[in-house]
Amino acid sequence: MKKIVFLAIAITAIMFTSCKKTENDGSPVSVDYTKPANISGTTWKTFSPSADPSMEWAALIFKSTAAVEGWSKYKTLNATKDWTGTFAIVNANITFNYSMDSIPETFSGTISGITITCPMGGGASVVFTKQ
DSSP states (O other): OOOHHHHHHHHHHHHHHSSSOTTTTTOOOOOTSSSSHHHTTTTTEEEEEESSSEEEEEEEOOOOOSSSEEEETTTTTEEEEEEEEEEEEEEEEEEEEEETTTTEEEEEEEETTTEEEOOOGOEEEEEEEEE
């Protein structure tokens, strides 16, 4: 009898720990990435980063609640860190500040769900998706 009770408790514990959290409609719980604590430790990539056909992807790697790295991968080269900077989020707007070749740079975007859309010059936008 003790073995049956122990087995029932073990199965119940496994079921609760292996289930994903869901909303009432059964969809997964969404994370609010407009909160720096939630975006910290995540990686976001775009696979169409620019008009440069030799680039495979570009990435934003959020190292903490304020630090971010910009990475790129070209088809014939290894992935490289292009810059290290800071970011700030106000509502759903995110602003990146970094230096490249000792020149201060800034760009911004909008966080929506698991995407960050950054308008670039010429009216085009780059969309980063959480990996």
